[in-house]
Amino acid sequence: MSSASWSLVEFASQLLARDEREAVLGDLAEVGESAWQGLLGVLGLVVRRQVLGWRSWRPWLAGFVVAMPSSYLLVAISGSVSATFQRLVLHKTVPWAPTGHEGFLLLLCHVFLLIAWSWTVGFVIGSLSRGTVWISIAICTGMISYCAHHLVAGVLSKVFLTLFFVPAIWGLWQGVRISKITLRAAVSLGMTITGVMIAAWSSAALWAPNWFLVLPVWYLVAMTWRQTAGNSAASCSPTQREI
Amino acid sequence: MLGEFEYLLVTAAATLGDQAYGAAIREEIEATAGRKCSVGALYTTIDRLESKGLVKTWMGEATAERGGRAKRMVRVTAKGVVEAKAFYEAVMRVSRGASWSTGRAGSAS
Numbered sequence: 001m002s003s004a005s006w007s008l009v010e011f012a013s014q015l016l017a018r019d020e021r022e023a024v025l026g027d028l029a030e031v032g033e034s035a036w037q038g039l040l041g042v043l044g045l046v047v048r049r050q051v052l053g054w055r056s057w058r059p060w061l062a063g064f065v066v067a068m069p070s071s072y073l074l075v076a077i078s079g080s081v082s083a084t085f086q087r088l089v090l091h092k093t094v095p096w097a098p099t100g101h102e103g104f105l106l107l108l109c110h111v112f113l114l115i116a117w118s119w120t121v122g123f124v125i126g127s128l129s130r131g132t133v134w135i136s137i138a139i140c141t142g143m144i145s146y147c148a149h150h151l152v153a154g155v156l157s158k159v160f161l162t163l164f165f166v167p168a169i170w171g172l173w174q175g176v177r178i179s180k181i182t183l184r185a186a187v188s189l190g191m192t193i194t195g196v197m198i199a200a201w202s203s204a205a206l207w208a209p210n211w212f213l214v215l216p217v218w219y220l221v222a223m224t225w226r227q228t229a230g231n232s233a234a235s236c237s238p239t240q241r242e243i
Numbered sequence: 244m245l246g247e248f249e250y251l252l253v254t255a256a257a258t259l260g261d262q263a264y265g266a267a268i269r270e271e272i273e274a275t276a277g278r279k280c281s282v283g284a285l286y287t288t289i290d291r292l293e294s295k296g297l298v299k300t301w302m303g304e305a306t307a308e309r310g311g312r313a314k315r316m317v318r319v320t321a322k323g324v325v326e327a328k329a330f331y332e333a334v335m336r337v338s339r340g341a342s343w344s345t346g347r348a349g350s351a352s
Contacts, residue, residue, distance in 0.1 A: 020315075023265050023312070026306075048284075048287045049287070
């Protein structure tokens with residue numbers, strides 16, 4: 001194969017998991033297939049992987065039940081935190097206070113919740129839909145674009161709507177790579193998030209729809225509990241590590 | 244019960260023994276069964292067999308002829324041997340009266 005053809009095959013193979021990519025490209029090199037045959041082989045495997053992936057309920061749950069509504073809520077919360085920060089710290093007039101919360105303590109609560117929710121949503125999406133994670137990302141991107149144009153257009157800079165990006169991408173990356181956390185970490189995260197949400201709710205500083213964001217973390221707890229209870233023996237693949 | 248392609252793959256892996264990995268299994272199937280074996284069919288079937296506990300896989304060593312890339316090694320488990328034997332015996336039983344099995348002339352109609 002020429003180096004240009006190889007590059008094309010290697011580019012297509014980026015859609016495969018790391019170990020599988022290694023094995024497939026090695027096989028192609030060893031057998032000495034033409035670039036065209038190699039490309040068809042890799043693309044065929046990618047298509048089969050995607051088709052098999054969508055036969056499970058997991059990518060549907062990740063994409064349409066978790067990613068879509070969560071990205072809408074996280075955009076709104078990013079905007080809310082930004083607006084509050086600008087009012088309290090920068091003393092700017094921002095005519096947008098969807099949760100009606102004020103005060104540094106409540107702002108800190110919301111910053112914490114924003115980070116924790118975002119990480120959890122990212123982690124759950126990543127662990128649920130490793131092979132089809134790009135579809136979940138596309139759904140999130142579509143929802144974020146929609147919100148940026150319709151939710152707070154003209155009130156806040158669009159950059160402020162993406163405060164959740166870093167923790168969400170961090171969680172997503174860990175979800176894809178690690179796929180599970182310890183039961184103790186999951187329960188601690190679930191209880192902390194729920195506790196802070198109750199505190200914010202009791203101060204009338206939480207939207208009712210935000211309670212939806214408690215579901216991914218308790219799903220994570222249930223999933224971890226199930227793995228821990230049923231597990232020990234077989235279920236862990238050698239590539240999975242705990243954090 | 245194994246599927247036909249699953250049986251071919253398990254048999255090829257068992258035949259190759261310690262040298263069973265993606266490319267070698269593919270060549271073995273193509274040489275002995277006389278049919279094309281795509282990369283996609285090979286690796287998705289290996290995954291399916293592994294999830295059923297019929298084979299075990301791990302990443303082996305990298306070699307220069309593979310461009311420094313590692314092999315995905317395959318070993319048939321005891322459960323895989325049992326399933327392959329069951330498939331083989333079923334094929335032998337069901338073929339017992341067929342003309343191509345007994346060697347006598349016959350037609351499909």
